[in-house]
Amino acid sequence: MYKCSLERMSDKIRTMATFGDAGHGGITRYSLSAEANMARAEFKKRMEAIGAVVECDDVACMYATLEGSDPDAKRIVMGSHCDSVKNGGNYDGILGVMTGMEVLETIAAENIPHKHPITAMIWTNEEGSLYPPAMMVSGIICYDYLPDDLKPNFEYDNMMASTPMDDSPYANFGEALAANPFTGPKENRLSPDKYCAMFEAHLEQGPILEDADNEIGAVQLVMGMFNYAIRMYGFSAHAGTFPMKKRHDALHAMADFLCELHKRYDAYNEEVVAAGEPEFVFTTGEINVHPCIHTVIPDEAYMSLDVRHPNPEVRAKCMEILKELAANDWQQCKCEIKEQWVRDTVYFDERLVGFVEESMEEMGAKWQKILSGAGHDAQFCAYVIPTTMLFARTLKGLSHCEDERVSDEDCTLVATATLNAVLKCDASDEF
Numbered sequence: 001m002y003k004c005s006l007e008r009m010s011d012k013i014r015t016m017a018t019f020g021d022a023g024h025g026g027i028t029r030y031s032l033s034a035e036a037n038m039a040r041a042e043f044k045k046r047m048e049a050i051g052a053v054v055e056c057d058d059v060a061c062m063y064a065t066l067e068g069s070d071p072d073a074k075r076i077v078m079g080s081h082c083d084s085v086k087n088g089g090n091y092d093g094i095l096g097v098m099t100g101m102e103v104l105e106t107i108a109a110e111n112i113p114h115k116h117p118i119t120a121m122i123w124t125n126e127e128g129s130l131y132p133p134a135m136m137v138s139g140i141i142c143y144d145y146l147p148d149d150l151k152p153n154f155e156y157d158n159m160m161a162s163t164p165m166d167d168s169p170y171a172n173f174g175e176a177l178a179a180n181p182f183t184g185p186k187e188n189r190l191s192p193d194k195y196c197a198m199f200e201a202h203l204e205q206g207p208i209l210e211d212a213d214n215e216i217g218a219v220q221l222v223m224g225m226f227n228y229a230i231r232m233y234g235f236s237a238h239a240g241t242f243p244m245k246k247r248h249d250a251l252h253a254m255a256d257f258l259c260e261l262h263k264r265y266d267a268y269n270e271e272v273v274a275a276g277e278p279e280f281v282f283t284t285g286e287i288n289v290h291p292c293i294h295t296v297i298p299d300e301a302y303m304s305l306d307v308r309h310p311n312p313e314v315r316a317k318c319m320e321i322l323k324e325l326a327a328n329d330w331q332q333c334k335c336e337i338k339e340q341w342v343r344d345t346v347y348f349d350e351r352l353v354g355f356v357e358e359s360m361e362e363m364g365a366k367w368q369k370i371l372s373g374a375g376h377d378a379q380f381c382a383y384v385i386p387t388t389m390l391f392a393r394t395l396k397g398l399s400h401c402e403d404e405r406v407s408d409e410d411c412t413l414v415a416t417a418t419l420n421a422v423l424k425c426d427a428s429d430e431f
């Protein structure tokens with residue numbers, strides 16, 4: 001069992017946090033920005049310092065590789081993203097990049113023998129916070145292997161035309177890419193010809209590990225989900241002159257609908273949990289009203305609904321409840337629902353999950369099996385090569401904010417678990 005260095009990891013955490021430092025504890029580091037390029041330059045400098053060969057592909061993903069003893073073996077890669085959301089924290093994404101770096105640095109410092117080439121990777125534009133969508137570049141790289149219903153979301157030309165959501169010197173993602181110094185030939189992309197396994201370390205972004213007093217999690221899968229648009233249609237009239245009984249108030253209808261949906265879903269969730277399954281999670285994060293004038297009864301209201309659970313039967317039942325409610329009358333308004341997208345559960349490679357679990361056990365870490373409710377590059381990569389993830393304990397479960405925090409010790413622990421899992425993969429005949 002090998003151990004990563006707390007001192008070296010802490011130094012990387014402090015250094016990376018300066019690139020895009022927003023001045024109050026967090027960072028804004030949009031993909032392909034000057035700040036992201038500083039993080040990329042630091043990655044290149046540190047990786048070249050230990051003798052790794054650094055390559056870039058046409059979509060600015062970076063790969064730092066230490067050769068192994070077997071010239072025919074495929075690469076084992078560890079990667080995540082170095083971009084953040086606006087006013088994000090110092091761990092989301094970059095923790096997985098620093099983990100890859102720390103693993104290679106430990107291998108180099110301790111002269112650890114390995115057969116396979118081992119690669120630390122930066123995925124470009126995971127957050128999609130300047131150029132949407134999220135997971136854009138893993139969508140591009142893994143495109144040929146994605147399920148057909150996901151492909152339309154990641155057409156190359158559309159991605160290149162993605163326009164910035166905030167200030168940017170470039171008109172679109174394609175222009176930003178063309179101007180970026182960290183690009184190279186398309187042949188350098190991650191592909192199953194050259195790569196045999198991928199590990200992504202990430203912060204949990206939830207409170208489950210902390211609440212269970214565990215330090216680290218072996219991720220089993222990324223939950224399937226569905227997203228629906230729900231609309232209520234009534235008619236507008238004057239707020240002061242139109243009698244209450246004659247109104248078809250779309251916002252009132254939507255409010256009733258949302259409350260009833262919560263009641264029904266809460267009741268069903270109790271059944272799900274009683275059956276030994278994890279609870280499903282559901283969210284309305286968007287709501288819009290038309291015409292949104294205080295003297296006018298709304299004629300239209302819109303809300304989003306996001307539902308996540310690994311079991312397709314649970315998701316199907318949630319959809320059934322939604323459809324049943326949509327058929328009801330709500331304040332004399334008509335309800336219409338429309339599927340926005342559906343994503344199946346992505347199961348991680350059992351063998352890699354096993355290596356991660358064995359490593360955590362051997363380290364004597366306090367660990368548990370855990371599920372991912374959020375999307376990650378690993379989820380698309382899992383369609384291409386065997387893939388898995390490790391989660392680090394997240395203080396108070398907070399992420400995508402400046403208070404996002406993982407202790408230096410926990411960052412080092414996730415790197416150590418990754419290192420030992422990678423070495424088990426390296427030693428296995430199956431890879």
Ligand SMILES: [Zn+2]
Nearest residue numbers: 092093126202
């Ligand atoms: Zn992330």
